[in-house]
Amino acid sequence: MDIVIIGGGLAGYQTAKEIRRTDRHVRLLLISSDSADFYSKPMLSNALASKKTPESLVIKKAHEMAAELDIEILPHSPVEAIFPEKKEISLGNRSIGYSKLVLALGADPIRLPVEGEVLSVNDLSDYARFREALAGKKRVALLGAGLVGCEFANDLLAGGFDVDVFDIASQPLGRLVPAECGEWIRANLKGVNWHFGANAMRFENGMLHLSDGNALPFDVVLSAAGLKPRTGLAMNAGMACGRGIMVDRFLETSSRDVYAIGDCMEIEGLVQPFVMPIMHASKALASNLLGNRVALRFPAMPVVVKTPLSPTVVSPPRPGSKGAWHAEAEEGGVKSVFLDEGGKILGFCLCGKYVSEKNSLSRALPDLL
Amino acid sequence: MRKWQCVVCGFTYDEAIGMPEDGIPAGTHWEDIPESWNCPDCGVAKMDFEMAEI
Numbered sequence: 001m002d003i004v005i006i007g008g009g010l011a012g013y014q015t016a017k018e019i020r021r022t023d024r025h026v027r028l029l030l031i032s033s034d035s036a037d038f039y040s041k042p043m044l045s046n047a048l049a050s051k052k053t054p055e056s057l058v059i060k061k062a063h064e065m066a067a068e069l070d071i072e073i074l075p076h077s078p079v080e081a082i083f084p085e086k087k088e089i090s091l092g093n094r095s096i097g098y099s100k101l102v103l104a105l106g107a108d109p110i111r112l113p114v115e116g117e118v119l120s121v122n123d124l125s126d127y128a129r130f131r132e133a134l135a136g137k138k139r140v141a142l143l144g145a146g147l148v149g150c151e152f153a154n155d156l157l158a159g160g161f162d163v164d165v166f167d168i169a170s171q172p173l174g175r176l177v178p179a180e181c182g183e184w185i186r187a188n189l190k191g192v193n194w195h196f197g198a199n200a201m202r203f204e205n206g207m208l209h210l211s212d213g214n215a216l217p218f219d220v221v222l223s224a225a226g227l228k229p230r231t232g233l234a235m236n237a238g239m240a241c242g243r244g245i246m247v248d249r250f251l252e253t254s255s256r257d258v259y260a261i262g263d264c265m266e267i268e269g270l271v272q273p274f275v276m277p278i279m280h281a282s283k284a285l286a287s288n289l290l291g292n293r294v295a296l297r298f299p300a301m302p303v304v305v306k307t308p309l310s311p312t313v314v315s316p317p318r319p320g321s322k323g324a325w326h327a328e329a330e331e332g333g334v335k336s337v338f339l340d341e342g343g344k345i346l347g348f349c350l351c352g353k354y355v356s357e358k359n360s361l362s363r364a365l366p367d368l369l
Numbered sequence: 370m371r372k373w374q375c376v377v378c379g380f381t382y383d384e385a386i387g388m389p390e391d392g393i394p395a396g397t398h399w400e401d402i403p404e405s406w407n408c409p410d411c412g413v414a415k416m417d418f419e420m421a422e423i
Contacts, residue, residue, distance in 0.1 A: 010377070014417075017417065040376055040377045040378070042377065042378050042379065042411070043376070043377075043378075043379055046379060059376050274411075275377055275378055275411035275412065275413070276410075276411055276412040279407075279411070279412035279413060279414075280412065301412075304378070304380075304410045304411075306378075306379055356390065358409075359390050359391060359409065360390065
């Protein structure tokens with residue numbers, strides 16, 4: 001096979017699409033551990049209130065994608081090992097050779113050390129299980145007040161559930177936004193019972209036990225504690241991994257002719273598990289796979305938090321940037337900009353009415369990469 | 370006037386409102402948005418945009 005893509009998520013399919021834009025003949029194989037039906041992962045955290053079934057979240061079936069993109073797809077086929085020196089991958093009972101290999105493996109949810117039945121929603125089958133668990137239930141505990149936690153909180157509220165959110169941090173979106181914005185989000189996600197500085201220990205007989213000795217009753221506990229890039233396959237094959245599978249500006253890993261993209265990828269210390277980075281990276285990757293070397297460039301890529309009750313868009317400064325947040329607040333919103341010592345804008349967080357300034361402020365931001 | 374939703378990120382385009390800050394005036398039909406347009410929230414290009422009418 002000319003090009004083998006492991007992973008049937010957005011990163012894998014978008015890479016195939018970008019390849020097909022310039023080359024209709026190169027042979028392409030996409031391998032997925034699940035059904036390889038195409039759906040949008042970001043929609044999983046705002047599908048409940050609109051009563052979306054797992055089936056209705058599927059945009060296209062695998063066989064439709066195969067026909068549309070003129071590629072071969074192997075669904076339900078977990079890859080067990082990569083042998084870069086032989087340019088082969090093993091599916092257990094068979095081996096497949098490649099000229100170029102793309103790792104679009106995605107990420108796993110971070111598992112909190114909480115005992116008992118704690119759900120997480122990282123793919124379509126998780127969403128189906130979550131939906132079943134919620135049927136006829138009322139009280140939901142969410143572990144994690146980050147991006148996905150807040151999105152689920154908003155969606156569950158809109159769906160008529162009682163929602164309690166637990167986080168060891170002191171505010172929502174603690175790793176992304178400054179305190180003023182966190183406070184605004186907390187106040188505007190009206191109806192959520194927040195528990196900050198709280199540490200859940202175990203969920204037993206319908207009671208969620210906290211480290212301070214308190215216990216509260218819930219029907220369902222959902223964990224949304226962030227993502228961990230899937231690196232195991234690459235690590236076992238000897239590829240350099242940090243938090244993610246490390247690639248150079250041409251998206252190539254430390255193994256020749258093996259590339260990585262999407263939530264499993266780390267580039268110059270950055271792990272960007274969002275849609276927009278995939279859109280940029282897939283263009284550069286397709287070009288490199290087809291022999292036309294293009295270095296990846298990331299512009300600033302603001303992240304829209306899908307919380308209709310507390311509209312927020314954030315473009316965090318690069319980790320380690322020197323400077324400080326400067327906030328202004330008016331009735332109906334908060335705007336905070338991260339400025340360096342020279343007064344140059346490096347990031348922003350816009351809440352409420354200020355989200356309309358996203359485009360104009362984005363243009364002032366430096367490239368991320 | 371119709372409303373459209375990006376199936377990848379959920380962004381909603383309301384023809385009645387347009388996107389004036391993006392140079393797309395209120396009342397612009399989806400068909401009349403240039404092919405070079407990208408979803409402002411997730412970057413999906415118009416040609417890849419599986420827009421669902423809502």
